[in-house]
Amino acid sequence: DAGITQSPRHKVTETGTPVTLRCHQTENHRYMYWYRQDPGHGLRLIHYSYGVKDTDKGEVSDGYSVSRSKTEDFLLTLESATSSQTSVYFCAISELAGGPYEQYFGPGTRLTVT
Amino acid sequence: AQSVTQLGSHVSVSEGALVLLRCNYSSSVPPYLFWYVQYPNQGLQLLLKYTSAATLVKGINGFEAEFKKSETSFHLTKPSAHMSDAAEYFCAVLELGNEKLTFGTGTRLTIIP
Numbered sequence: 001d002a003g004i005t006q007s008p009r010h011k012v013t014e015t016g017t018p019v020t021l022r023c024h025q026t027e028n029h030r031y032m033y034w035y036r037q038d039p040g041h042g043l044r045l046i047h048y049s050y051g052v053k054d055t056d057k058g059e060v061s062d063g064y065s066v067s068r069s070k071t072e073d074f075l076l077t078l079e080s081a082t083s084s085q086t087s088v089y090f091c092a093i094s095e096l097a098g099g100p101y102e103q104y105f106g107p108g109t110r111l112t113v114t
Numbered sequence: 115a116q117s118v119t120q121l122g123s124h125v126s127v128s129e130g131a132l133v134l135l136r137c138n139y140s141s142s143v144p145p146y147l148f149w150y151v152q153y154p155n156q157g158l159q160l161l162l163k164y165t166s167a168a169t170l171v172k173g174i175n176g177f178e179a180e181f182k183k184s185e186t187s188f189h190l191t192k193p194s195a196h197m198s199d200a201a202e203y204f205c206a207v208l209e210l211g212n213e214k215l216t217f218g219t220g221t222r223l224t225i226i227p
Contacts, residue, residue, distance in 0.1 A: 042219040104160070
């Protein structure tokens with residue numbers, strides 16, 4: 001299994017509070033991704049990173065920010081959590097240069113905003 | 115732009131029967147295609163991938179998929195279902211030069227004893 005950990009694994013927070021989720025990899029892969037998973041929507045990309053300090057938006061980036069100061073860590077921040085951000089969040093990593101192109105996923109973080 | 119359609123959000127098959135999960139894609143360039151499986155309360159695990167080598171791809175747990183360019187399909191099959199196959203399955207497409215995977219909405223597979 002790819003070395004990807006996410007913390008925390010579960011979190012309950014109140015509306016309006018900031019929340020930071022952490023993804024840590026030991027594979028030295030260049031690309032890292034944050035997804036959210038909701039019933040009926042599959043996985044939707046929030047933000048991704050293609051290197052240290054290099055990030056870009058995905059399809060559902062509103063209300064989220066990211067940072068990557070080290071190759072191994074990719075942080076997702078909800079600036080002011082809302083109930084619509086209740087979801088399961090997955091981090092993924094990939095090494096696209098020359099393949100193998102697939103993404104490897106972490107175990108997920110279940111976030112509940114009350 | 116790339117997109118994926120998975121027909122059937124829920125599929126039920128009897129234990130020992132054929133499993134067929136459908137995936138159709140849209141891509142402006144030759145794509146790379148993937149099937150992932152997700153067991154309850156876990157992350158996604160790669161089942162198999164198509165990267166322009168053989169059109170029939172074999173994966174883990176006895177699954178295979180065939181890339182059919184003329185039909186823009188990449189359906190997942192397994193000859194004989196097992197109870198342990200109960201999970202959600204996601205098809206995904208990647209266009210070379212694009213760093214982002216696009217996922218289908220998933221198919222939940224139920225195995226009937």
